Amino acid sequence: MKTSRRKFLEQAFKASAVITSAATPSILKAANTVSRTSARPEPAKTAVAALQFSQIALPYKYDALEPNIDATTMDIHYNKHHTAYIKNVNEEIAAQKITYTTEKEFFAHASKLSAKARNNGGGAWNHNFFWQIMKPNGGGAPTGKVADAINGAFGSFDKFKEAFTKEGTTRFGSGWAWLVKDSSGKLKVGSTANQDNPLMDSSDLKGTPLLALDVWEHAYYLKYQNKRPDYINNWWNVVNWDEVAKNL
Ligand code: MN
Numbered sequence: 001m002k003t004s005r006r007k008f009l010e011q012a013f014k015a016s017a018v019i020t021s022a023a024t025p026s027i028l029k030a031a032n033t034v035s036r037t038s039a040r041p042e043p044a045k046t047a048v049a050a051l052q053f054s055q056i057a058l059p060y061k062y063d064a065l066e067p068n069i070d071a072t073t074m075d076i077h078y079n080k081h082h083t084a085y086i087k088n089v090n091e092e093i094a095a096q097k098i099t100y101t102t103e104k105e106f107f108a109h110a111s112k113l114s115a116k117a118r119n120n121g122g123g124a125w126n127h128n129f130f131w132q133i134m135k136p137n138g139g140g141a142p143t144g145k146v147a148d149a150i151n152g153a154f155g156s157f158d159k160f161k162e163a164f165t166k167e168g169t170t171r172f173g174s175g176w177a178w179l180v181k182d183s184s185g186k187l188k189v190g191s192t193a194n195q196d197n198p199l200m201d202s203s204d205l206k207g208t209p210l211l212a213l214d215v216w217e218h219a220y221y222l223k224y225q226n227k228r229p230d231y232i233n234n235w236w237n238v239v240n241w242d243e244v245a246k247n248l
Pocket of ligand 1: 081
């Protein structure tokens with residue numbers, strides 16, 4: 001309880017610090033404009049804080065996904081790779097004075113972002129998503145509406161699994177495999193390069209992400225070395241279908 005209250009206060013403080021630093025110049029500018037052009041005071045504009053990405057708390061311990069994903073990989077992946085994406089995207093948002101206020105808006109303008117903002121923003125979001133669609137003792141086949149949607153789109157769970165696995169194994173170099181729901185409500189599998197994601201206007205694969213798999217070597221190399229197919233095969237044991245249902 002104490003911890004969560006402190007976290008809330010810290011976040012509230014961060015948010016107010018952002019509002020102060022980001023909004024002060026425009027408020028001053030607006031005030032100057034008003035005083036030069038008109039004697040009538042204008043209503044104060046509401047300051048909206050620029051977007052800040054934050055890293056979710058890992059929903060389980062580092063060793064919770066053993067033996068499918070080893071504790072050292074989880075630790076480095078979360079504390080080094082993911083933390084760096086978060087730090088770097090927030091630095092770039094400040095440096096470039098990016099004014100988008102939501103993640104959705106940020107990614108919808110990915111084609112206009114710097115490489116640093118796009119790559120690290122994708123890395124920040126994708127990993128927050130990835131941690132949540134896994135859990136200890138997950139896996140198996142989905143039930144309920146997820147099963148219905150997958151069977152409807154792919155014919156069977158096995159056919160879906162095969163198609164998704166193929167996306168992960170054949171993505172050349174670094175990237176992600178995805179299950180998405182497109183704008184017409186249809187489920188699709190695909191992959192993206194680097195830290196791109198289906199929310200980006202620049203992505204060939206577009207839609208609402210339901211499930212994602214990180215196939216960067218940093219996600220599996222310590223345990224699996226070059227055997228990406230073995231990593232993917234074992235990853236199915238930790239899929240959190242409850243979370244996929246929430247995304248649907
Ligand atoms: Mn990763």
